Amino acid sequence: MKLLIIGATGRCGLATTKRALQCGDFDVTAFVRTSSTLPEHTTNKIKVITGDILNADDICDAINGQDAVISCLGSRTFGATTLYSIGMQNIVAGMRKHDVRDLYFIGGIIYMPGFPKPPELPPVTEDVERMISFITNSNDIAWVGCMPPDILDGECTEHYKAAVNSLPGPGKVTAGDIADWMVSSLSDQAQREKNKHKLFGISSMDLKVTMQIRLFVIGATGATGLAVLLRALRHEDIKVTAFIRDELKLTEDIKGKVQAITGDITDAECLMKAMKDHDAVVSCLGNSGIGSTTVFSEGTVNIIEAMRANNIKYLNFCGGAYYLGHRRSFSPLKLVMPVINDVEKMLQYVKKIDDITWVATMPPSITDDDFTGDYKVEVDRMPGPNKVTKHDLADWLVISVTDQSKMEEYKHQFVGISSIRLAECILL
Known part of the structure; x- marks a missing residue:
């Protein structure tokens, strides 16, 4: 036929x-x-x-x-x-x-x-x-x-x-x-x-049989990005791709366990090809300096266009707690204003996107402490102390973007996140 x-x-x-x-x-x-x-x-x-x-x-x-x-x-x-x-x-x-x-x-x-x-x-x-x-x-x-x-x-x-x-x-x-x-x-x-x-x-009738998520992680060699790879690898039903500038920066405990694709986030065509055959995206974009940049705004435009071209629906990306509504009275150092301005452009752009199910995770100070599993998220505000471990943050990014119900719950929202148990340990 x-x-x-x-x-x-x-x-x-x-x-x-x-x-x-x-x-x-x-x-x-x-x-x-x-x-x-x-x-x-x-x-x-x-x-x-x-x-x-x-x-x-x-x-x-x-x-x-x-x-x-x-x-x-x-x-x-x-x-x-x-x-x-x-x-x-x-x-x-x-x-x-x-x-x-x-x-x-x-x-x-x-x-x-x-x-x-x-x-x-x-x-x-x-x-x-x-x-x-x-x-x-x-x-x-x-x-x-x-x-x-x-x-x-x-x-x-x-x-x-x-x-x-x-x-x-x-x-x-x-x-x-x-x-x-x-x-x-x-x-x-x-x-x-x-x-x-x-x-x-x-x-x-039984979704546990063969479900597998193909996760595309951007900025995968930064502190948060590496933590995302480690958390995702704990899930047998998640197949992980790391989009990175330098494959040598992958740690030994990750090499060989993920698909590594080298490229530049500002290269739209490269990103579009790399993102083919994936189901969800986590973006941990970061900038190596504090001077003028377009890596956040231009990079996110390229991410969205690549997702559209490849019919990928789910995106969870990192911003910062400064951009949550109740914290905007805080005055940042003038030194980092160029970076803040570009992140602001990124967020203003994403706010207008309605054909991608996106969630903007806005962490406060990110620590190198171990995974606690005791963290909270809340829409448009910090749910607790101004600290989150990179592993708690990574866990949230992975489990949310691979869970359709969570993505629908927090769809098109800015979400604050705090590690609760870490704060208790600090107080003690």
């Missing part, structure tokens, strides 16, 4: 492309905005067509000669868009012109009829609703809707359930499970007919 996968560089699109190749029943074509974000080991096994889903001719030409279509359309922003509705109209028009019948598409559980919706929804949801309304009224197309809850980065667990017009289990599903369900049901003609013109909720 000749299969066109639309949005093949996104989280679900990549997983679907991988699963379709594994299945062996499909001749796969990927329709993408840019081919540079497809993994190199995939591009030589599939046909790649670059184009714009909002251009009717682009998608119509791509559909020509195909037997089926899977749409993994995704927007990079939560703002107003017509990507979903106009994109789906173009897909259906191309399928009608070239007599292609079978279509699987991804929506979301909140669009399931009768499913309760959150009180406040971003503007993008209006367009997804327009898409679903259009396709569910296109009865000449054998459409099937996959309506997932929270989508997690992860391989197929083989422990998932799908149910018509309902959520069959927990409110989480891996991209691998979504891909497996769509590809396996599409490859079975009897199952395709059974599923036709239905919306399916889907849940991963």
Whole structure:
């Protein structure tokens, strides 16, 4: 079967492309905005067509000669868009012109009829609703809707359930499970007919089976960065990449245990290539001097653009307690003002980012003391004393950026952090 996968560089699109190749029943074509974000080991096994889903001719030409279509359309922003509705109209028009019948598409559980919706929804949801309304009224197309809850980065667990017009289990599903369900049901003609013109909720039933996070650490040879590597290596489900200027600065207890990529944070192209195939980013950017710099502001712009290009959703980065709202009355030394000004530019830039789930961790004085595990975080203020050990800070950076629920809880917030037990020891 000749299969066109639309949005093949996104989280679900990549997983679907991988699963379709594994299945062996499909001749796969990927329709993408840019081919540079497809993994190199995939591009030589599939046909790649670059184009714009909002251009009717682009998608119509791509559909020509195909037997089926899977749409993994995704927007990079939560703002107003017509990507979903106009994109789906173009897909259906191309399928009608070239007599292609079978279509699987991804929506979301909140669009399931009768499913309760959150009180406040971003503007993008209006367009997804327009898409679903259009396709569910296109009865000449054998459409099937996959309506997932929270989508997690992860391989197929083989422990998932799908149910018509309902959520069959927990409110989480891996991209691998979504891909497996769509590809396996599409490859079975009897199952395709059974599923036709239905919306399916889907849940991963046992997420402990194969979940693995690929963590990209920036500034990994500084004191905090090295501590982040050590904490991440304690987790069997985290695969770590260190982005560094000088590989020789990696300590002996880390060498050989992480993937080390040398590069410059101000080199946007280098960073974009290095960040490919990762799920989350921790940035421990630092400056070797106190003079004028753009490493924080320019570096963070490059980080965000690289994450967008590689469809990476989660970022936790370090700032400083000085930038928390209740501490701004503090007057820093004029000597370090150039650095402070550049960090300020970085923070002002990040505040405007709504398509990346970011958390800004704002540590006070960072000590070299051992890990205590007794630390607290609080939004926009220090939760305790003005000290945190580098290992407590690292632990927070690692466990938060690899935990979707924590990232959603602290999303787009400045977070203070304090080591509590360390302060008690000092007082004694």
